[in-house]
Amino acid sequence: MPRRSAAHVADSRASAVEAAVDLASVVGLEGITIGRLAGELAMSKSGLIGRFGDKEAMQRAVLAAAVERFTDAVWRPALRSEPGLPRLEAVVDAWIGHLRDRVFRGGCFVTTASVEYDARPGPLHDDVAAAVRRWLGVLEAEARHARAAGDLPADRDPTDVAFELHSLASGGGVAGRLIGDAAALDRTRAAMRRAIGLPPASRR
Amino acid sequence: MPRRSAAHVADSRASAVEAAVDLASVVGLEGITIGRLAGELAMSKSGLIGRFGDKEAMQRAVLAAAVERFTDAVWRPALRSEPGLPRLEAVVDAWIGHLRDRVFRGGCFVTTASVEYDARPGPLHDDVAAAVRRWLGVLEAEARHARAAGDLPADRDPTDVAFELHSLASGGGVAGRLIGDAAALDRTRAAMRRAIGLPPASRR
Numbered sequence: 334m335p336r337r338s339a340a341h342v343a344d345s346r347a348s349a350v351e352a353a354v355d356l357a358s359v360v361g362l363e364g365i366t367i368g369r370l371a372g373e374l375a376m377s378k379s380g381l382i383g384r385f386g387d388k389e390a391m392q393r394a395v396l397a398a399a400v401e402r403f404t405d406a407v408w409r410p411a412l413r414s415e416p417g418l419p420r421l422e423a424v425v426d427a428w429i430g431h432l433r434d435r436v437f438r439g440g441c442f443v444t445t446a447s448v449e450y451d452a453r454p455g456p457l458h459d460d461v462a463a464a465v466r467r468w469l470g471v472l473e474a475e476a477r478h479a480r481a482a483g484d485l486p487a488d489r490d491p492t493d494v495a496f497e498l499h500s501l502a503s504g505g506g507v508a509g510r511l512i513g514d515a516a517a518l519d520r521t522r523a524a525m526r527r528a529i530g531l532p533p534a535s536r537r
Numbered sequence: 538m539p540r541r542s543a544a545h546v547a548d549s550r551a552s553a554v555e556a557a558v559d560l561a562s563v564v565g566l567e568g569i570t571i572g573r574l575a576g577e578l579a580m581s582k583s584g585l586i587g588r589f590g591d592k593e594a595m596q597r598a599v600l601a602a603a604v605e606r607f608t609d610a611v612w613r614p615a616l617r618s619e620p621g622l623p624r625l626e627a628v629v630d631a632w633i634g635h636l637r638d639r640v641f642r643g644g645c646f647v648t649t650a651s652v653e654y655d656a657r658p659g660p661l662h663d664d665v666a667a668a669v670r671r672w673l674g675v676l677e678a679e680a681r682h683a684r685a686a687g688d689l690p691a692d693r694d695p696t697d698v699a700f701e702l703h704s705l706a707s708g709g710g711v712a713g714r715l716i717g718d719a720a721a722l723d724r725t726r727a728a729m730r731r732a733i734g735l736p737p738a739s740r741r
Contacts (some may be wrong), residue, residue, distance in 0.1 A: 359656050363567075382662065437635050444711065448652045451644050451714040452563050462716050469716070495706070496721065497728045498714065504708025508700065510655040512666050512673070517700065524701045524732070 346384045349374055353395045354402065358442050362392045362457060378495045392457055399442040400410050402515045406431040408471065418484035421475050421529050425498070429522045441511050444503045469495045475530070485530055498527045543708035550588045553578055557599045558606065562646050564655045566596045566661060567651050596661055610635040625679050625733050629702070633726045636710045640676065641687035644714050648707045680733070683723045689734055701732045 352374055357365045367388055371378045383389035411423040432441065443464060450458040472495035479485045487492065499522050509517025525532035557602040568700045571592055575582045578622055589595035615627040636645065647668060676699035683689045689698065705728050713721020727737035 341707070350603075362651075375679070412661050444708075445652050447711050447715045449565075451711060455719075458715075458738075465712060466716050492720075493724050493727060496709065496718075496724045499712055500725065500728065501701070501704050502707030502708070503712060504704030504706070505700065506646075506708060507651050507655060507672075508703055511651045514669050516696075516702075520697050520700045521704065523697060527628060528728070536576065 336438070342379070349376070349381065349384060350394050350398045353391065354399045354442065357392075358398070358440060359393050362396060362446050362508075365392065365395065373504055374460045382385060389456060393460055396442075396446060396457065396460050396464070399446075403431065403443065403444055406434075408473065417475060417478035417482045418529060418531075419480060421472070421498075422526070422531060424472070425522060425525045428498075428502050428516050428525070432502065432521075433518050441503065444507060447503070465499070469499055472498055479529070489530075494528060501525050501528065539741070550594055552604045553585065553588060554598050557595065558646065560740050561596075561599050561603070562644060564601060566650055569596065569599065571595065573699070587608070593660060597664055600646075600650060600661065600664050600668070603650075607635065607647065610638075612640045619706045620681060621682035622733060622735075624685060625702075626674070626730070626735060628679070629729045629733070631725060632702075632729070635721050636706065636725075637722050645707060645710045648711060667715060669703070673703060676702055683733070693734075698732060700727055705729050705732065 349370070353365055353370050353439040356370060356373055360369075366383050367378050367385075370376075370391070371381050373425075374381070381391070384401065385394060407424060407427045411420050412425050414420045445463065446457070446461045450461050473491045474486060476491035476494035478487075480487065480489060480491060483492075501521055505517060505524065506520030508514075509521065514520075527532055541609060557569055557574050560574060560577055564573075571582050572583050573591075574580075574619070575585050576586065587596070588703070589598060596702070604667030611631045614631050615624050618624040618627040647665065650665045651659070654665050669706075673696075676694045680689060680693075680695035680698035684691065684693060684695060689695075705725055709721060709728065712718075713725065728739055
């Protein structure tokens with residue numbers, strides 16, 4: 334049998350990671366095991382181990398891929414808007430759209446991982462915390478810009494704004510899915526807009 | 538050996554439930570197994586099964602006990618305040634206090650359970666969703682009272698207010714624990730107060 338090309342191996346590693354992201358969004362990062370993922374992908378365990386090394390390396394790759402999906406869906410499109418308030422408004426819309434699209438089969442990946450690792454020290458905790466801190470930093474920089482431009486009150490703390498947007502999206506996404514409230518994402522969007530001083534706007 | 542009294546059995550069931558609540562707040566409701574809990578309590582598996590029946594019955598008892606702890610800590614004290622805005626303000630303070638006290642070893646129990654079961658149908662999903670719906674209904678009734686009394690704007694939807702308070706406490710509690718931000722609960726409190734039209738107030 335000919336050796337498979339490096340490109341083929343990279344492709345199949347990427348597909349394994351994407352399948353694992355979907356699986357982990359339902360069962361949690363702790364819930365994916367090499368055995369379970371091998372079953373899902375109809376691959377051998379040894380094949381998967383060859384690709385990832387060990388369970389923790391696989392979990393870290395999965396988390397990184399999930400963060401990348403979020404960035405692609407929520408942050409990159411917002412870069413087309415002007416810095417400051419217009420960009421924050423675009424982020425809110427993209428974030429709600431992302432939650433509405435159910436990009437992750439089991440709800441927001443980073444929120445699920447945050448809950449899994451908030452009380453469990455280790456490399457996965459550190460990776461999730463670093464991803465959330467980076468995202469809060471990005472939101473805070475935009476809020477600071479908006480304040481400097483006079484689009485947010487001078488006494489509004491940009492760190493508070495960032496934390497509030499994150500809390501609303503995270504908590505609102507979870508509660509809405511749980512109770513099956515179809516209007517939950519509209520409520521979340523209105524609350525996020527209020528947090529940056531915008532009117533609730535027409536419900537979509 | 539004399540038969541143990543019914544009161545003794547009830548006591549030891551209650552202590553087992555309380556220990557399981559703490560364990561589940563760290564490892565999740567799915568993470569508690571009869572075996573693990575038996576180890577934690579230095580009891581036999583058969584003794585635990587005798588007390589609870591099966592794993593699901595144990596998980597449901599644990600969830601009910603956790604909801605009871607929350608109600609004791611956050612809702613019952615607020616009943617001393619007048620209905621409407623004063624009571625909502627008291628709820629916010631008690632809720633933040635509850636998160637600050639780390640009543641649950643691993644963070645807010647209901648948020649953890651919400652994330653575990655938002656995509657997993659079954660009796661546990663239904664129990665968590667019912668508990669969250671009841672709590673949202675309680676908050677909504679107070680917001681409606683506050684609006685009728687003129688303490689909230691006439692165009693402020695009481696369902697939105699309830700959902701926003703819940704999202705902020707849930708999302709803010711998780712993110713703050715995860716990133717180890719000591720000011721996170723102050724930020725959450727200020728945001729919850731803003732949601733009910735109150736000034737952020739001095740940070741405690």
